[in-house]
Amino acid sequence: MNGLSIQQAVATQGVSRRDFLKFCSMMAGVLAMPRGYADRIANALAAPRRTPVIWLEFQDCAGNSEALLRSSRPTVSELILDVLSVDYHETIMAAAGEQAEDAKQASIDAGGYLLVVEGSIPTGADGAYCCIAGKSAIQLLEEAASNAVAVIAIGSCAAFGGVPMTSPNPTGAAPVSSFVTDKPVLNLPGCPMNPVNLSATVVHFLTFGELPAMDDLGRPLFAYGSRIHDNCPRRGHFDAGEFTVAWGDEGHRKGWCLYKMGCKGPVTFHNCPAVGYNDNTSWPIKAGHGCIACSEPNFWELGAYNRADLQKFAPPATYAPVQLPTQKVDPATVGAIGAVAGIAVGAAGVAAYKALSKSDEEAPAPPVGNTKK
Ligand code: SF4
CATH class of the missing domain: 3.40.50.700 (NADH:ubiquinone oxidoreductase-like, 20kDa subunit)
Known part of the structure; x- marks a missing residue:
């Protein structure tokens, strides 16, 4: 392969010029670059190196x-x-x-x-x-x-x-x-x-x-650069308060949100929803299992089935500072919510929070800020 450009080298593997250009376009897409950058990538990969x-x-x-x-x-x-x-x-x-x-x-x-x-x-x-x-x-x-x-x-x-x-x-x-x-x-x-x-x-x-x-x-x-939760195909179910609460239940069969099964999508930054794994065949949430935050530090310590800490990580626009159950709000939380006043209120977020709060076990406290590291 010495002396060959990448384009020439992959051609020896049976990859056509057309597929090579498709690869360059895909790379530009993964890199979140404007469409024109595919040509620049193709030119760079065509140089012998x-x-x-x-x-x-x-x-x-x-x-x-x-x-x-x-x-x-x-x-x-x-x-x-x-x-x-x-x-x-x-x-x-x-x-x-x-x-x-x-x-x-x-x-x-x-x-x-x-x-x-x-x-x-x-x-x-x-x-x-x-x-x-x-x-x-x-x-x-x-x-x-x-x-x-x-x-x-x-x-x-x-x-x-x-x-x-x-x-x-x-x-x-x-x-x-x-x-x-x-x-x-x-x-x-x-x-x-x-x-x-x-x-x-x-x-x-x-x-x-x-x-x-x-x-x-x-x-x-x-x-x-972005949370899995913000691009997740199940996000509509989260916003609608539709959750899987047991493996194989109706919600699981219907593809509802996996937050209550321990999904760490709200605290995980990765482009899985866009590129998937195994040539975009699938990825954990698409396959029916919650995200385990494997791209975050100390992910193994989080516990695969423990719920993510929404209070710490969820974006404030997702949960509105209205109609919150007053018994759940402490003075520190009220102060923090006040600090983010003016953020747009999403009715869907309210519904999701209420759905989380009214159901079983421990309802998560209202989230107060984006703490992206
Ligand atoms: S909690 Fe998990 S399954 Fe639910 S919307 Fe967020 S990332 Fe998707």
């Missing part, structure tokens, strides 16, 4: 590698594995032992590569966990990051510590960003991350020569 990648894997289940390799959409796996030239990937590379380590060292010495890290970094037991060739995980990461142009932490374990960092965190797991502080670290959390978002990040890097804009958790805004 070879961007090396070093892919390290630490404490994880290899789900992100699996998600990428199982992708069948034309050009996604080709784009990453064939065209970008993955010089080192512990899980899938044919080389082993000194041959593999030599290949990695040659790439590090040459510099100018993207470093992709999958899995959290163990710090316990004096570096015994994930030790390779006598080097601890921290040493391996810092060594590989030294000459990288940018670091992409894929999956929630690399981005935020994920499941390995869950209490009691026996290995002292920590996210990549704890150790790489002298260059950009872009987080692509998710369990697993969505290969479409990795492709879009790489395409952005190749087209514009930089990583996309990020939020304060290091997540690209094109993929993590």
Whole structure:
């Protein structure tokens, strides 16, 4: 693949010019760019180039590698594995032992590569966990990051510590960003991350020569800029007060809102409703299970079936400061509601809040503000 442009390289895989342009349009869409940017992306990908990648894997289940390799959409796996030239990937590379380590060292010495890290970094037991060739995980990461142009932490374990960092965190797991502080670290959390978002990040890097804009958790805004709840196809049922309250009940069969089953869509920022998983075949809420907030820090601690804290996270426009059950309102809440006075009142939001309040168990207190991190 050396010397070939991405367009030429994917053509060798049987991808037509038409499909290549469709891919560029899709990437522009995922990146939330105007229609005209598809041409700019196509021109950038048509230029001969070879961007090396070093892919390290630490404490994880290899789900992100699996998600990428199982992708069948034309050009996604080709784009990453064939065209970008993955010089080192512990899980899938044919080389082993000194041959593999030599290949990695040659790439590090040459510099100018993207470093992709999958899995959290163990710090316990004096570096015994994930030790390779006598080097601890921290040493391996810092060594590989030294000459990288940018670091992409894929999956929630690399981005935020994920499941390995869950209490009691026996290995002292920590996210990549704890150790790489002298260059950009872009987080692509998710369990697993969505290969479409990795492709879009790489395409952005190749087209514009930089990583996309990020939020304060290091997540690209094109993929993590809005709540799942705000784009959820079941949102109408939430607003109408129509909830699933037991697996397999009438509401579940009819596709009603899953909030009462523990859905974390109201507190989760991810573009699942737009791009789905498995080539947009489905995603958890579409499949009938609530979101588990896998793209948020410490998601495993939230409890898959505990209700999301709407008071903390729901947008104030969703719930109106009128007709609230007075016995639920304390002075602090009233003060906070006053601070957001003037926000448009949605009748549907009132209905949803009333529906939540009147039903079973603990009714959530009225939400008071947008606390997007
Ligand atoms: S609570 Fe979950 S299922 Fe219900 S509308 Fe929000 S994201 Fe969708």
